[in-house]
Structures are given as structure tokens and as C-alpha cells.
Amino acid sequence: MTDPIYKTDALIAEDIDAYLETHQHKSLLRFITCGSVDDGKSTLIGRLLYDSKMIFEDQLAALEADSKKVGTQGQEIDFALLVDGLAAEREQGITIDVAYRFFSTEKRKFIVADCPGHEQYTRNMFTGASTADLAVILIDARKGVLVQTRRHSYLCNLIGIRNIVLAVNKMDLIDYDQAKYEAIVADYAAFAAEIGIKSFTAMPISGFKGDNITANSANTPWYSGLPLMAHLETVALDNSTDQAKPFRLPVQWVNRPNLDFRGFSGLIATGSIKPGDAVRVLPGGKTSIVTKIVTLDGEQDEAVAGQSVTLCFADEVDCSRGTVIATADAPPEVSDQFEATVVWMDDDALHVGRSYWLKLGTQMVSAAVHAPKYTVNVNTMEHLAAKTLELNAIGVAELATDKPIVFEPYADSRTLGGFILIDKITNRTVGAGMLHFSLRRAQNVHWQAVDITRDEHARMKNQTPRVLWFTGLSGSGKSTIANEVEKRLNLMNRHTFLLDGDNVRHGLNKDLGFTEADRIENIRRVGEVAKLMTDAGLIVLTAFISPFRAERDMVRGMMADGEFIEIFVDTPLDVAEARDVKGLYKKARSGALKNFTGIDSPYEAPVSPEIRVNTVDMSVEEAADHIIRAILPLK
Amino acid sequence: MTRTLTHLERLEAESIHIMREVVAESEKPVMLYSVGKDSAVMLHLARKAFYPSPPPFPLMHVDTTWKFQDMYKLRDRMAKESGMELLVYHNQEAMDRGINPFDHGPLHTDMWKTEGLKMALDHYGFDAAFGGARRDEEKSRAKERIFSFRTASHGWDPKNQRPELWNLYNARKAKGESIRIFPISNWTELDIWQYIHLNDIPIVPLYFSAPRPTVERDGLLLMVDDDRFPLRAGEVPVERSIRFRTLGCYPLTGAVESEAKTLPEVIQEMLLTTTSERQGRIIDKDGGDASMEKKKQEGYF
Numbered sequence A: 001m002t003d004p005i006y007k008t009d010a011l012i013a014e015d016i017d018a019y020l021e022t023h024q025h026k027s028l029l030r031f032i033t034c035g036s037v038d039d040g041k042s043t044l045i046g047r048l049l050y051d052s053k054m055i056f057e058d059q060l061a062a063l064e065a066d067s068k069k070v071g072t073q074g075q076e077i078d079f080a081l082l083v084d085g086l087a088a089e090r091e092q093g094i095t096i097d098v099a100y101r102f103f104s105t106e107k108r109k110f111i112v113a114d115c116p117g118h119e120q121y122t123r124n125m126f127t128g129a130s131t132a133d134l135a136v137i138l139i140d141a142r143k144g145v146l147v148q149t150r151r152h153s154y155l156c157n158l159i160g161i162r163n164i165v166l167a168v169n170k171m172d173l174i175d176y177d178q179a180k181y182e183a184i185v186a187d188y189a190a191f192a193a194e195i196g197i198k199s200f201t202a203m204p205i206s207g208f209k210g211d212n213i214t215a216n217s218a219n220t221p222w223y224s225g226l227p228l229m230a231h232l233e234t235v236a237l238d239n240s241t242d243q244a245k246p247f248r249l250p251v252q253w254v255n256r257p258n259l260d261f262r263g264f265s266g267l268i269a270t271g272s273i274k275p276g277d278a279v280r281v282l283p284g285g286k287t288s289i290v291t292k293i294v295t296l297d298g299e300q301d302e303a304v305a306g307q308s309v310t311l312c313f314a315d316e317v318d319c320s321r322g323t324v325i326a327t328a329d330a331p332p333e334v335s336d337q338f339e340a341t342v343v344w345m346d347d348d349a350l351h352v353g354r355s356y357w358l359k360l361g362t363q364m365v366s367a368a369v370h371a372p373k374y375t376v377n378v379n380t381m382e383h384l385a386a387k388t389l390e391l392n393a394i395g396v397a398e399l400a401t402d403k404p405i406v407f408e409p410y411a412d413s414r415t416l417g418g419f420i421l422i423d424k425i426t427n428r429t430v431g432a433g434m435l436h437f438s439l440r441r442a443q444n445v446h447w448q449a450v451d452i453t454r455d456e457h458a459r460m461k462n463q464t465p466r467v468l469w470f471t472g473l474s475g476s477g478k479s480t481i482a483n484e485v486e487k488r489l490n491l492m493n494r495h496t497f498l499l500d501g502d503n504v505r506h507g508l509n510k511d512l513g514f515t516e517a518d519r520i521e522n523i524r525r526v527g528e529v530a531k532l533m534t535d536a537g538l539i540v541l542t543a544f545i546s547p548f549r550a551e552r553d554m555v556r557g558m559m560a561d562g563e564f565i566e567i568f569v570d571t572p573l574d575v576a577e578a579r580d581v582k583g584l585y586k587k588a589r590s591g592a593l594k595n596f597t598g599i600d601s602p603y604e605a606p607v608s609p610e611i612r613v614n615t616v617d618m619s620v621e622e623a624a625d626h627i628i629r630a631i632l633p634l635k
Numbered sequence B: 001m002t003r004t005l006t007h008l009e010r011l012e013a014e015s016i017h018i019m020r021e022v023v024a025e026s027e028k029p030v031m032l033y034s035v036g037k038d039s040a041v042m043l044h045l046a047r048k049a050f051y052p053s054p055p056p057f058p059l060m061h062v063d064t065t066w067k068f069q070d071m072y073k074l075r076d077r078m079a080k081e082s083g084m085e086l087l088v089y090h091n092q093e094a095m096d097r098g099i100n101p102f103d104h105g106p107l108h109t110d111m112w113k114t115e116g117l118k119m120a121l122d123h124y125g126f127d128a129a130f131g132g133a134r135r136d137e138e139k140s141r142a143k144e145r146i147f148s149f150r151t152a153s154h155g156w157d158p159k160n161q162r163p164e165l166w167n168l169y170n171a172r173k174a175k176g177e178s179i180r181i182f183p184i185s186n187w188t189e190l191d192i193w194q195y196i197h198l199n200d201i202p203i204v205p206l207y208f209s210a211p212r213p214t215v216e217r218d219g220l221l222l223m224v225d226d227d228r229f230p231l232r233a234g235e236v237p238v239e240r241s242i243r244f245r246t247l248g249c250y251p252l253t254g255a256v257e258s259e260a261k262t263l264p265e266v267i268q269e270m271l272l273t274t275t276s277e278r279q280g281r282i283i284d285k286d287g288g289d290a291s292m293e294k295k296k297q298e299g300y301f
Helices: A010-014 A016-024 A041-051 A057-070 A087-092 A122-129 A147-158 A178-195 A228-234 A238-243 A440-444 A454-460 A478-491 A501-506 A516-535 A549-558 A573-579 A584-590 A620-631 B007-025 B037-050 B069-082 B092-096 B106-124 B189-199 B263-272 B291-297
Strands: A027-034 A099-104 A108-114 A134-140 A163-169 A201-204 A248-250 A253-255 A263-267 A278-282 A286-294 A308-313 A324-327 A333-344 A355-360 A363-369 A374-376 A394-407 A418-422 A429-438 A466-471 A496-500 A539-543 A564-569 A611-613 B029-032 B059-062 B086-089 B128-130 B147-150 B178-181 B210-217 B220-223 B238-243
Touching: A010 A016, A010 B263, A016 B189, A016 B263, A027 A041, A027 A122, A027 A147, A027 A228, A027 B007, A041 A099, A041 A108, A041 A134, A108 A122, A108 A228, A122 A147, A122 A333, A134 A147, A147 A163, A147 A178, A163 A178, A163 A228, A178 A201, A201 A228, A248 A263, A253 B007, A263 B007, A308 B007, A355 A394, A355 A429, A355 A549, A394 A429, A454 A516, A466 A478, A466 A516, A466 A549, A466 A620, A478 A496, A478 A501, A478 A539, A478 A620, A496 A501, A496 A516, A501 A516, A516 A539, A516 A549, A549 A564, A564 A620, A611 A620, B007 B037, B007 B128, B007 B178, B007 B189, B029 B037, B029 B106, B037 B069, B037 B189, B059 B069, B059 B106, B069 B086, B086 B106, B092 B106, B189 B263, B220 B238
Parallel strands: A027 A108, A027 A134, A134 A163, A163 A201, A466 A539, A466 A564, A496 A539, A564 A611, B029 B059, B029 B128, B059 B086, B128 B178
Antiparallel strands: A099 A108, A248 A324, A253 A263, A263 A308, A278 A286, A278 A324, A286 A308, A333 A394, A333 A429, A355 A363, A355 A418, A363 A394, A374 A394, A418 A429, B147 B178, B210 B220, B210 B238
């Protein structure tokens, strides 16, 4: 170990007040380190922490003991142990999750996101990179540009990191050979240009020996650039670029302590704001003037990107969580159909067409992703055809939201262009994405206003529209019971229509098969048809297996509150299979019929259906009676 | 003309953003308040986040009855000043069985704090709880998300954390499940002190040096804070000039000898010290290497 430069700061001992004054004005740089274990990533981070006095004696002593016990570096200190925080990681010698480390120098404070280096990497690297201003890409000087160097660079560029440092590490092991170093840099430059990286900063270092870390090394007199630490201390921050953009503030929370005060709270994404500035509230589009910027420390003259503030307006404007306050003359777009890059992060692959929660800024809407146009092989950059997105896959696809959202292309705004997808049942964060642009369809297709509204349609029929959604296994009795219910409703002079699974597949949905994706689309179309029929005032009965909870919930979401009645025909598999009216179970068991619900395709039973019937304890007539009683009155 | 935000301004903005997200997306949030310096900063940030409204959630102190007297005083004062409701929770079973740090060792922390916290959250039905943990404190904390998802039995599964991208937090959960939120995750010990200094935030006087009655036991310098402290044969309290870097139950919290009487002096001492902050706390060491990780899996904050 060379003597750490930042370990003692004379100012601390001599004049603490002066030190605090300096520290108070430091800026913050967040960066990510990319590289596999062999590239010396942990050693580099360990050195940065050590050199900036972030490793205390008790931690160092523990580290030395750990190194001897489970380390991979013989008697040397194994810095990886400092970084690997979870017991499972230390025991297995692998890194599972992103770790955040902190250190500071005289000029800046740093937050380092340290990400695992193994193959199943994309998800964690994206998490770490999403908040980074800069990426340090490590290369082992003996090995040069590897497949993983390409992968890391591609991902950093994709998520929009503009400051890239190419740290050619382990220079000591190639005798500080300038020619070899320059060959590696040239090799990387060619690749970087190919994937659209506009510039990068290369430097020859040794994390182990400390060359070009805190000071220029005597071993590389031919290197005229800054040492790593000095570069990190002086590189321009994204935050400054964001301030130059038009003003955007996604509203998080409306502050209403009393009738006299109404403020809108949020984190300024881009631009700056002063009292007197004209603003536009989207998606509504109403304008107003900012009267004051309120904080606990008093009213402010100006606020800039990166600050959390509360704004007050001159007028009463409809503004709530999810709206975006923007500069009046250059507002962002509003759309509901997009092209986007989507990164899949869940073990359960993307279900094309399924409705997920999409969170963008403070907006939360339902969204469905179409079949990917292509996925990217992150090692070769090749575009591949794909039907879905598996864990760690990156693809380009179109997506549609159930209502318009305020957005900007990701290249212009991380806040208004970056989104996550959340599974509606498991609540897991299953994907993340970056919007490219809005599809023109959304802007050109408008709702046509009609004079005869759905309420009037319903009034003319003297009834309340409903969707009676029968779900259950094949052979459970859905169609039979639905048919019986419809007969009774007709006797009561109700206007009804029965949509039957088999019948719909002869026409509207004859282009669909029985894969998961097709089944989702099948239900989506039926849902849309049922919705049109309720708009026309009808009571719609549907008899579809509809095996997935998510799609039934999607249809429920399309309808007005209370309009969707889920009826679970709860017949056990063995009973349905024993009946086997259409001979389908036999075929499925023999393997002649694939993707058959209950046999080789799952049925997700409703958790709390409005009505539950079965055909074991009840006759068809009893089941129909039960349903009719439950849904009355229908006026 | 751009204005470069300082690191403290950026940290403050991030913490405020996190708190507002939680209030907007959870049903019944609460702030866990331990009366230490991290809690002091967290409470101050909450007041900033919602000003001029008071923070729209209560403060909750999961008490062990063994905190320093000065901590109880500051707790009551801060609750009053912030206009927030203060909930104090005691694990009744620990109370009835007389669980204490002198006789029961690790069981004390387990019952009063870990079990006490779980019972308190269940009792009030809180679905989101703010905590003042920082990632620079301990290795497993460095890997914990800002929104840390807990099962209905309060367990933490470190291998199955939700990805957390940009500043988009996923606060969705099923009934019975809850989320612990750490709004000051990215602050370091120095940032905390600096922020207290800049904003004049009230903290417990024990952080500053003063002559206090102490005994030396098992390598720790303990303060005799009240007459429940059972002196061993031969032990006589000695007055020493001490202060605390971190505060917990007084029989479990080691003091350091110090002359630092002002905040700048405290910060100076911290910067020149060579041992880490949690060294004075016994809790990290019960149960070996992965003790904090294990505690967290069981529901400890």
C-alpha cells in the first residue's frame, strides 16, 4: 500500500470551521463501476475508500481476519470482502446485489454503485446505472476489450450515462507498456463509435499498486491525462445540463393545511422556476402564474432541477398527483401509445398484451406491451426476433397505456421518459423502460363525442348494464349455466347477449391459438366487445375459461365500478374431466392437445369472486337461481 | 446561469422526494423515531417535506424503558414542536417478564426492539414505516433498497429485492404486507453531523462531552444513567469526561472519552477517529459476522 493522500486532512485538525465550510460546498457525483471480479473492481473500490479514509481501523482489522478465513487473495487483503455485504455472498464468493459505497475528497462527495460482475447482470447493473452520472468501465490490461466490456458499455450508453471512463487496469502486470495500452484504447474506440458512444476518457491505472489513482504515476510518464480521482472531482455533472432544459415538475402531493393554502409539491426534473413565471398544468393544459416557492426556510427567489419544492399558483387550477407542471410556452407531449426499449427483470417472462401497472414520474396507469419488434443480444449487439422478453432481456416494443400520460423522450428527460412496469398480482417490479417517441396513431385518433350516451342507452332499455363474467375449467358448466341465466333474464324482459368462448373463436378470434399470449388477446378482445355492449345498455353474459387472474382483472378495470360481476363456476378438475363432454381432456391427457387448461396450462382461480357456484352440489337451475338472486335488482 | 447544488442539497431533495412518495402511495405511514441524531435529521426532513402542513403521519418510539433519561426528554419536546402525534410502544410481555439488558443479553434487544417493533406495527396496522438507517453503517445495509419490502411476518429477503430504478419507487403490496422506507439511506455520518450543524437541529446533549458517572466493563465505557444499574463487586462509578457517538439502551452503549463540547468539535473528533461508528454498539456483534443481516431477516430495522 502506498500512503493514502486523502487519509489525513490537515485542515480538520487545524481549523475545523474552515473544513466544514469547504465540505458544505462540495458537489455530489454518483457513479457506477463495471467489470468482473477479475478486472480488479473490488480492489479499485477498496482503494478509493481506503485512500479517502473511509475504511476505519476496526473495519480493516476485521477485513484482514476475513481475508485469511475466506479470502481469495492468499495472505493479501481481499477488498471484495469489504464490498460483498451479504452472508450468502461472502460464503459463495459471489456478489448478488448492488451495493452503495460512499467517500469524499476535498472537492466532491461520491456515491459508488457497485454491481455484480457475473452474466445474469443486466437487472442489477440497470438499477445501479439508473442514478449514475458517470461509469468507470474496467478492463484487465492483459486481456483487452472483452465481450463483457462491450456489454457494460452498451448498457451504460443505453441508460444514458454520458461520462464514461475506460480504466485500463493492472498496468503493472504488463510493465506499463504504452503500445499495448494504446492498442486497447483504439480497439475500444472503434467499438464505442459502433454503438453510439460519442466520447470517453481512457486512463492507464493499477488499483493494486495505486498508479494514476490519486496522483499521476511515475510509471506512465507518457500519460498526460488526469489521474482517476482528479477526473471524478472535476467532470461536469448531469445536474447542470438538466437545469438548462425547459421547466418540468411532476406533482407528488397537494399540500392543503387549511383553506387559505394550496401548494403543489414535487422534485424539479428539469429547468428552473421563479415567482412570476407562467406555467401550464398537463395533461389538462390550463395555465397559471407561480406566485411563490414555499419552503420551511422561507420563500425562495428561484428553484432549480434537483430540488424538492412546493409551488403556489395565482389561479385555482386542477392540479393533483400525477399531473406535470411545465413552462407554459414549451410543454411536454401527451400520448398513450409509444415505442420504447424495455428491460425485463422478472423470472416470469413478459406476457404480451397483459395489463401491467406503468409508473412514470408520479403517474401510474395500466399499460400493455406488444410483441417485441426485436431483442438485443447484449454481447454481440445483434438484433434477434423474439415473441416475448425473458429475464434480463432487452427489447424494443410498442406499448399502449389505458389513458394518456405526460412524457418526454428518455434522451431528453430521465424523469419523464423512464418508467417501471409492475405486475398487478404479485406487485413485483418486473420491467423498466425508456420511451423513444409517441406513435402518431395516438395523436390522430380522437374520441368522437356522441349525443346518445351510455346512460341514455341504458335508460331506454330500462335496466342497469352488467357483465356477468363466467370463469372456470373446461367442462365446468359455464355455458350451460350462462344459457340458463340468460333464459330467465329474457323472461324478465331484460335485454341480454351471451358471448360464448367457442362461438367467438369461430369468428372474431379465429386468428388466435391457445398460447398464453393468444389467450390474453382473446380475453382482451372479448372484454372490449363486452364493454361496447354495456355502452349499448345490454346485460352481457360471457362464458370463457379465462384462466388468468390478470386478464379478468384487466376486463374488470375496463368497466364502470360495480358493473363487472365475476362468477366462478367452481367445479373440481376431476369432476370436469370425468364429464369430458367434448372429449378434450382425453386428447390433452394423450398429448394430442397442447396448452389445455388444468392439464398443462394453469388455471388461476378467482380470489374473491362476486358469485361462486358449482355443479356438484347444485343443479343448473339452482345455480341460475342463485345468480339471479345475487344480481337483482337490475334497475 | 446554472447553480451547482451541493451534496447536502441533493441529499435533502432526495429524502424529501422519498417521503412524499410514501405519503402519496401508502395508506397508513408512520415514522419510527429513536431519538438519535439520524432520527433528528429524518424528522427535520419530514417537517421540510410537508411544510406548511405538519408531517401527515405520527412518530412512533418503540421503547425499551432502558434509554438514557435525556433521550426521553428530547423525544417529548420534539413531538410537541413538530405538531405530530407521538406513539410510545412497550412490548407488554417483555415488561411483564422484566426483560433487561443486564440479565438477559441478546434477548433484551430481541424482545423489546425486534419483537416490540413487529407488535407495534401490527397493533396500529401501519403499512409503511420510515426508519433512519444509513447505507454506510453496516455491510448488509449497503445492499438494502430505499423501499424495503417486508412479508406479512415482517421478514426481509435480501435475495429477492425489488429492482429500484431512477427515483421510481414501487410501493405496491398485498394486504398485510408492509414496507420499511429509509429516506436517509445515502447520507453518511459526516453528512448527518454537517446537516445538524447547518440547520441547528436539536439533538440529545449526550452527543456532547460532559463529566458523567461511568464504569468500565467488558471493554466498554458505560454510563450509570439511573439507579437500576447493578454495580458489580468492586465497581465504583468514576466521573469521566465522556460523550456518545451513537445512542441506544444505556447499558448497551459504550461512551468515548472526549473533550468535544460543540458540534464542530464533535465533527472534528469523528473525522480524526480511527474506529467506525457502530463499534460502540453491542448489537452488531451478537451472533457473528452476519448478525445485522440475520436480525433484519427476522424483522429488525
